[in-house]
Amino acid sequence: MTAAKILVVEDEAPMRLFLRTTLSHNDYDVLEASCGVEALDRVADAALVLLDLGLPDIDGVEVVAKIRDRLETPIIVISARHFEFEKIEALDRGANDYITKPFGAGELLARIRVAMRSRRMESVEATSLILLGELRIDLDNRLVTLGTEELHLTPTEHKLLVVLARRVGRVVSHRELLREVWGPESTEQIEYLRVYMRQLRYKIEPEPSQPRYLVTIPGLGYRLKVDK
Amino acid sequence: MPGAGRGEKLRGYLWGIAAVALCTAFSSLVSRYLHLSQLVMINLLSVVAVSTRFGIGPSLFTAALSALTFDFFFIPPVFAFAPSDLESGVTLVVMIVVAGVISGLGERTRRQHVAARARDLQIETERFRNSMLSAVSHDLRTPLATILGSGTELLMDEARLDAETRRELLASIVAEAGRLDRLVGNLLDVARLDSGAVSLRKHPEPLEEVVEAALEQLHGRYGETLVQTRVPQEIPMVPMDAVLLQRVLVNLLENALSHAAGSSPIEIEAFLRGDEVVIEVKDRGPGITEEEADRLFERFYRGSQRPAHDGGVGLGLTICRTIVDAHGGVISIRNRQEKGAVVEFTLPLSEKGRTT
Numbered sequence: 113m114t115a116a117k118i119l120v121v122e123d124e125a126p127m128r129l130f131l132r133t134t135l136s137h138n139d140y141d142v143l144e145a146s147c148g149v150e151a152l153d154r155v156a157d158a159a160l161v162l163l164d165l166g167l168p169d170i171d172g173v174e175v176v177a178k179i180r181d182r183l184e185t186p187i188i189v190i191s192a193r194h195f196e197f198e199k200i201e202a203l204d205r206g207a208n209d210y211i212t213k214p215f216g217a218g219e220l221l222a223r224i225r226v227a228m229r230s231r232r233m234e235s236v237e238a239t240s241l242i243l244l245g246e247l248r249i250d251l252d253n254r255l256v257t258l259g260t261e262e263l264h265l266t267p268t269e270h271k272l273l274v275v276l277a278r279r280v281g282r283v284v285s286h287r288e289l290l291r292e293v294w295g296p297e298s299t300e301q302i303e304y305l306r307v308y309m310r311q312l313r314y315k316i317e318p319e320p321s322q323p324r325y326l327v328t329i330p331g332l333g334y335r336l337k338v339d340k
Numbered sequence: 341m342p343g344a345g346r347g348e349k350l351r352g353y354l355w356g357i358a359a360v361a362l363c364t365a366f367s368s369l370v371s372r373y374l375h376l377s378q379l380v381m382i383n384l385l386s387v388v389a390v391s392t393r394f395g396i397g398p399s400l401f402t403a404a405l406s407a408l409t410f411d412f413f414f415i416p417p418v419f420a421f422a423p424s425d426l427e428s429g430v431t432l433v434v435m436i437v438v439a440g441v442i443s444g445l446g447e448r449t450r451r452q453h454v455a456a457r458a459r460d461l462q463i464e465t466e467r468f469r470n471s472m473l474s475a476v477s478h479d480l481r482t483p484l485a486t487i488l489g490s491g492t493e494l495l496m497d498e499a500r501l502d503a504e505t506r507r508e509l510l511a512s513i514v515a516e517a518g519r520l521d522r523l524v525g526n527l528l529d530v531a532r533l534d535s536g537a538v539s540l541r542k543h544p545e546p547l548e549e550v551v552e553a554a555l556e557q558l559h560g561r562y563g564e565t566l567v568q569t570r571v572p573q574e575i576p577m578v579p580m581d582a583v584l585l586q587r588v589l590v591n592l593l594e595n596a597l598s599h600a601a602g603s604s605p606i607e608i609e610a611f612l613r614g615d616e617v618v619i620e621v622k623d624r625g626p627g628i629t630e631e632e633a634d635r636l637f638e639r640f641y642r643g644s645q646r647p648a649h650d651g652g653v654g655l656g657l658t659i660c661r662t663i664v665d666a667h668g669g670v671i672s673i674r675n676r677q678e679k680g681a682v683v684e685f686t687l688p689l690s691e692k693g694r695t696t
Contacts, residue, residue: 214521216514303544306577310546314573321551321569321608330553330582 116228117141119158121151121175122190123168131162134217140224148175155179160227163207164190165198173201180206186227200332203285210283210332229338230281242277244337247316247325249277258316268293269312273336276326281338283329309334352390352398359386360406364413371414376428380435383410387439391446399446403439410435479523483516522594526655529587533662540584540666544577547610547617553582554589558597565597566605575610578617578687584663585687591656592621592683599625599681616669616686624680633673637661660685 118140120131125146132142143158145151148170155161161179165172176187189202189210199210208227211220242249246259254270256263265273275292276284287299294304313320320326327335363386367379374382383406391399411421415428423429490509494501501509548571555567589608596606604624611618628636637657657673664671664685671685 214517306544306546310548310573310577313548319548319569319571321548321571322555322567323552327556328549328552330549330586 115139115141116159117143117157118224119143119145119151119154119161121145121148121161121167122164123147123166124164127164130217131220134220135224138221148172151175152178155183155185158185160224160231161185161187162190162224163187163202165202166192171198173198173205176202176207177205184231186231188223188227196331200285203283203332204287208282226281226338230279242280244280244325249273251277263315265312265315266308268308269315272308272312273316276334276336280336283333283335285333289333349395349397352394353401355394356386356390356398356402356405359389360402360409362386363406364409367410367414376414376431379414380410380431380438384435384438384442387442388446391443392449395450396443396447399443400440403436403443407432407436407439480520483520483523486516487513487520526591526659529584529659530655533659533666540581542579542581542667544579545582545585547571547575547578547619550580550582550585551589551608551610554586554593557586557590558593565600567593567608568605569608571608571610575612575617576689578689580667580687581663585667588660588663588685589619589621591660595656595683596621596623596625596681599623604680613686615690616688618684618686620682620684622676622680622682624676624678627675627679627681628673636673637671657683 118135120128120135120142122128122131122144123146128144128146132144135142143154145154146168148167151161151163151167152175163172163175167175170178172189176189179185179187186209187202187207189199189207190213191199191202191210192213203210208230209223211223240250240252242251248255248257250256251274256265256270256273271293272289275289286302286305289309290299290301290305293308294301298304309326310320313323313326316325317323323337325337327337329335360383363383367374367382370382371379386406387399387403390402408421411423411432412419415432416424423432490513494506494509498506548569551569551571555569593606593608600606600623606624607620607622609620609622637660657671660683661671664687668688669686671683673681673683676682
């Protein structure tokens with residue numbers, strides 16, 4: 113198997129050095145870009161993109177949108193604390209996940225593994241059965257079971273879970289969930305989402321503050337965890 | 341006070357009426373023993389009382405009212421406004437003038453008082469800023485010194501160092517960088533809270549999500565330590581600024597972690613009490629001493645039971661208190677019956693909180 117190629121888009125050289133070293137020592141091939149234009153030029157060959165949001169030429173969010181126009185390549189956004197808003201935008205425009213500076217090598221590699229794995233799970237188009245630990249989501253028969261117990265979900269809760277399941281491993285933004293479950297005119301009604309998400313989490317998780325499946329991404333959205 | 345508004349002014353007028361009534365009543369009791377000019381003094385007390393506490397409006401009002409009532413009740417002919425002789429007339433005029441002057445003086449004193457208080461506050465802020473700067477620069481430099489020192493040593497003597505020493509140096513660089521990151525995070529929060537720039541962005545939030553986010557932020561830092569949480573579904577959404585509340589929980593958890601001996605568990609428990617939510621963070625560390633229960637929340641105060649190599653600056657609990665206060669809640673610390681400490685804080689469920 114050839115090594116997966118990762119495109120690193122980062123304008124700061126020391127940060128690029130860290131990323132390049134970490135990735136190449138963990139059996140990834142590294143492509144580098146120091147600005148948005150270079151990134152768009154090189155993205156076609158990449159299996160995954162690590163994208164810093166603060167680029168000198170094009171707005172990082174624009175880069176995400178331009179890549180998504182053409183490709184399904186997983187994108188992990190790298191952001192600093194003060195790019196909170198851009199982070200939400202980037203996820204909304206199709207980025208798969210984000211990682212906040214500063215971070216360690218271990219965390220970076222874990223995120224990359226998750227993004228690669230969820231890409232594989234997503235790519236099985238015909239999947240109608242999703243298995244995550246004890247959780248079993250049967251899309252064809254609208255059946256959700258936890259261990260041996262069948263969960264009684266309301267239609268809305270079920271829809272929410274299905275939207276998350278179809279993007280398993282990805283951060284699904286509040287707006288995206290609202291759009292898919294309640295329709296395009298409801299994307300600002302975050303209170304609905306909170307209420308139903310809460311009910312769903314208490315049905316699936318024994319203790320939602322330490323979730324096994326349905327993870328909260330504060331201020332951004334939710335993610336259905338890929339099995340370990 | 342600027343912005344004290346109508347209520348405060350109205351109170352001034354009411355106080356004026358009450359003070360005049362009181363002085364008049366007292367004067368009428370003693371009028372037969374005292375001379376008219378001495379009774380004036382007693383009645384002027386009402387003007388003094390009002391003018392030092394309220395603005396020029398209420399004090400002039402009180403001055404006029406006390407002159408009128410004095411004229412009406414005490415200056416012959418009693419129960420009429422026009423004075424009967426020259427002496428009474430002069431007494432009345434002098435009283436009006438003195439009352440007016442007192443009002444003016446009272447107003448000036450009051451203003452100076454307010455200005456002095458503002459100045460005190462500014463000096464206090466300045467002093468705090470200075471102590472903060474020196475504490476901060478020291479605490480930022482400590483980890484930086486280790487990072488710079490270990491880094492240069494690795495660079496210069498790489499070939500001569502054995503693998504274990506290299507590992508040690510690298511591990512301390514990583515640990516100190518993490519400490520620096522947390523420190524900067526806390527300082528940014530203090531600066532934000534202090535500048536008053538933080539408007540609370542309060543929304544009804546699911547508490548379990550905030551607890552989850554706090555644990556996630558610390559992930560990997562609690563290694564062996566077991567963290568048990570209990571946030572029951574019966575707790576409704578809580579009006580709060582989730583970002584700031586997450587900071588409270590992270591700080592409390594960090595404290596608990598640094599005190600958790602070995603792998604003793606930490607517990608987070610939330611429950612309802614009346615119309616508020618109570619959140620407790622409990623550890624099995626050495627606990628606190630009685631006399632520091634309140635001091636622990638002061639800026640730069642560091643607990644006597646802290647572990648030897650604790651990198652804190654003594655800001656964590658201060659930040660917690662500031663945030664909880666701003667939500668209209670209360671935070672306190674106590675020892676557990678068996679062993680360890682509990683920090684408890686409350687969040688009101690209804691929007692009565694703080695209105696200012």
